[in-house]
Amino acid sequence: MSPRGDGGLGVDADEAVPESGWVAAELREELPGLDLRYLTLDARTTKSPAHVRARLRTLSDRFAGAQAINLRHQAIPWAYRVFFRHIGLDPDEQPTPVEQLALERMFHGGFVTRNRLDDAIAIAIIESGVALRAFDAAKLSGRLGIRTSAPGEELTRPLAPGTLVVADEQRPIGQLFGDPASGAEPDGRTRRAAIAAVQVRGVPDIAVEEAIWIASNVLRS
Amino acid sequence: MPEELLERYAVAGASPPGMPAGLTVDDRLLADRRVRSELRRQIALLERRLGELFAAAFPRKGIEWRVGAGGGPRVLGVADLERVRDALAARLRSAEAEVARRGRIEERNRQLLEQMLIAPEHHRGVLITAADIGEPSCRTWRSTPRLGPIGMLMGWWRVKISSGCPLATGRAAAGAP
Numbered sequence: 461m462s463p464r465g466d467g468g469l470g471v472d473a474d475e476a477v478p479e480s481g482w483v484a485a486e487l488r489e490e491l492p493g494l495d496l497r498y499l500t501l502d503a504r505t506t507k508s509p510a511h512v513r514a515r516l517r518t519l520s521d522r523f524a525g526a527q528a529i530n531l532r533h534q535a536i537p538w539a540y541r542v543f544f545r546h547i548g549l550d551p552d553e554q555p556t557p558v559e560q561l562a563l564e565r566m567f568h569g570g571f572v573t574r575n576r577l578d579d580a581i582a583i584a585i586i587e588s589g590v591a592l593r594a595f596d597a598a599k600l601s602g603r604l605g606i607r608t609s610a611p612g613e614e615l616t617r618p619l620a621p622g623t624l625v626v627a628d629e630q631r632p633i634g635q636l637f638g639d640p641a642s643g644a645e646p647d648g649r650t651r652r653a654a655i656a657a658v659q660v661r662g663v664p665d666i667a668v669e670e671a672i673w674i675a676s677n678v679l680r681s
Numbered sequence: 682m683p684e685e686l687l688e689r690y691a692v693a694g695a696s697p698p699g700m701p702a703g704l705t706v707d708d709r710l711l712a713d714r715r716v717r718s719e720l721r722r723q724i725a726l727l728e729r730r731l732g733e734l735f736a737a738a739f740p741r742k743g744i745e746w747r748v749g750a751g752g753g754p755r756v757l758g759v760a761d762l763e764r765v766r767d768a769l770a771a772r773l774r775s776a777e778a779e780v781a782r783r784g785r786i787e788e789r790n791r792q793l794l795e796q797m798l799i800a801p802e803h804h805r806g807v808l809i810t811a812a813d814i815g816e817p818s819c820r821t822w823r824s825t826p827r828l829g830p831i832g833m834l835m836g837w838w839r840v841k842i843s844s845g846c847p848l849a850t851g852r853a854a855a856g857a858p
Contacts, residue, residue: 490714490756529739532732541732542725545765548753552746608756624754636754 478672481656482605487624491546493661496606496626499672500597503653503679505575505646512580512678513573519586520570528562536589539662547624549637557591557637577646577653580678590657590671593626595633597652599644602629604656606636615642626656713759720762727769734773738780740817748772787815797824802838819846 481496488494508516531537540556555563561582565571571586573579581592595604607627609619615632619625625632633644636658646653655675657668704712731746738744748768751761790813797804801824811818821843826832 487756490717529736532735538729538732542721542728544753545724545728545748545769546721546757546762548751548755548757548761548765550748550750552748553750620752620755622755624756638754 478657478669479603482603484605484607487606487608491543491661493659493663494543494606495659495668496604496656497659497668497672498604498654498656499676500652500654501676501679503577503580503594503646503650503655505577505648505650508573508576508579509681511681512576512583515583515678516571516573516579519583520565523562523565523571523586525566528559528566531559531562531589534589536663536667539660540589540591542662543660544637547636554637557585557593558589561586576679577650580675581655583678584671584675587674588667588671590659590663590667591637592655592657592671592675593634594646594653594655595626595644596646596650597654598650600628600633600654601631604628604633604654606658626658716759717757717762720759720766724762724766724769727766727773731769731773731776734776734780738776740812741780741783741815742812744776744779746772746776783815787813790814794822797822798840801840802836805838819843 478497478499481498483494483496532541537556537558540558541551544551544554544556551559561571571582574582577594581594584590584592605627607625609621609623609625609632611621613619613625613632615625615634619632619635624636626634626636628644631642633642655672657671659665659668735746748765751757751765757765790809793804793807794809794814797807797809804824805826806824808821808823811820823841823843824838825841827837827839832838
C-alpha cells in the first residue's frame with residue numbers, strides 16, 4: 461500500500477511521499493535498522509470531526525483485552541519492545557506508543573479523542589503498530605533526524621550527553637520515544653505539522669509508509 | 682538457545698571472554714561491536730520468551746514483569762547490555778517459576794472443585810473462584826446448604842454456581858446523580 465505517486469489512493473503524490481530523515485553515522489552502525497521518516501502537511505489541533513471520532517470508537521470496539529495481551533506476539537510491537545530494551549528503556553515502565561494507547565483503551569474503556577492531529581496519530585499507531593509523533597512544522601529548522609545529544613543541550617531539562625534525541629538541523633526537539641519537550645510540540649496555533657515515524661529493526665518500510673499514509677489520510681478527510 | 686549462552690557467561694564470570702593480546706584498536710572496536718550485537722540478539726530472544734509467558738500467564742495477576750530501565754534512551758555499552766540481558770533472564774526465570782507454582786495450586790483447586798461437585802456435604806462452605814483455577818471469568822462455586830439452616834441441620838448440601846461478573850455500569854451510570 462505504498463502511497464508513492466499512486467494516484468489510485470486519491471492522495472496528492474507530492475504531499476504523500478514521506479521524507480527520509482537523517483540518522484547519525486555512529487547510530488546507523490550501532491543500531492542498524494533505526495530510521496526516521498516524516499511527512500509535513502496541513503494539520504490543526506481542532507476538535508475531530510464526527511467521522512474521525514466514529515473511527516476511534518470503531519477501533520475501540522475492535523480492540524479488547526485479548527488484543528492488548530497479544531500485542532507482544534505481533535512482529536511490529538515486539539520489535540519496538542526489543543528496541544526499547546536495547547536503548548535502556550523498560551517497555552513495562554515506559555510503554556511503547558502502541559502499548560500506551562492499548563493501556564489507555566483498557567483504562568478509559570475506549571480510545572479517547574483529543575484533537576484532530578492527535579486522533580490521526582492515534583488511529584495510525586493503533587492500525588499499524590508504528591511509533592508516530594507530531595511536531596509543529598513552523599518550529600522546526602531543516603530536516604529531522606536522530607542523533608545523540610551533545611554536552612550542554614537541553615529540552616525542558618539538561619540532557620545527559622549521549623541521550624538519543626529526535627533533532628532538527630539546529631537543536632534536539634524531543635527524546636527518542638519521549639514527549640516533545642522543546643516547544644516544538646503542536647498547539648492551538650499549529651497550522652502545519654511534521655508527522656514523524658521512528659523505524660527500528662524488524663519494522664518494514666511498508667508499515668512505516670502505511671502509518672504515515674493513514675495519519676495523513678485522517679487529517680485530510 | 683539464550684539459556685545456554687547465559688549459563689556459559691554466568692560460569693565464565695558474567696562477562697564475555699577478554700580480548701587476546703596483540704589486537705589493534707580497530708580489532709578491539711570491531712570485537713566489542715560483535716559482542717554488543719550478540720547481546721542484543723540474546724535480549725531479543727529473551728524478550729520474545731517473556732512475551733510468550735506473559736500471554737500464557739493471562740489472566741493471572743500479581744506477577745512481576747518489569748525489568749527496570751537502564752538509564753535510556755541511549756546507546757548501551759557491553760556492561761549495560763549484559764545487565765539488561767541478565768535482568769531479563771532473571772525475570773524470565775522468576776516469572777516461569779511463579780506461573781508454574783500457581784499452575785500447581787490451580788490444579789489442586791480443580792481437583793478440589795471436582796470433589797466438591799461430587800460430594801458437596803464434605804466441603805461445607807468452601808468457595809472456589811475462577812481465578813483459583815486459572816480461568817478469566819468471575820464465576821464462583823460455593824458449597825451451600827439447601828433451605829438455609831434446615832439444610833444445614835439435615836445435611837442437604839449443594840454447589841451453587843454464581844451467575845458471573847457484575848453488570849458493567851458504564852461511565853454514564855457512574856456519573857449519574
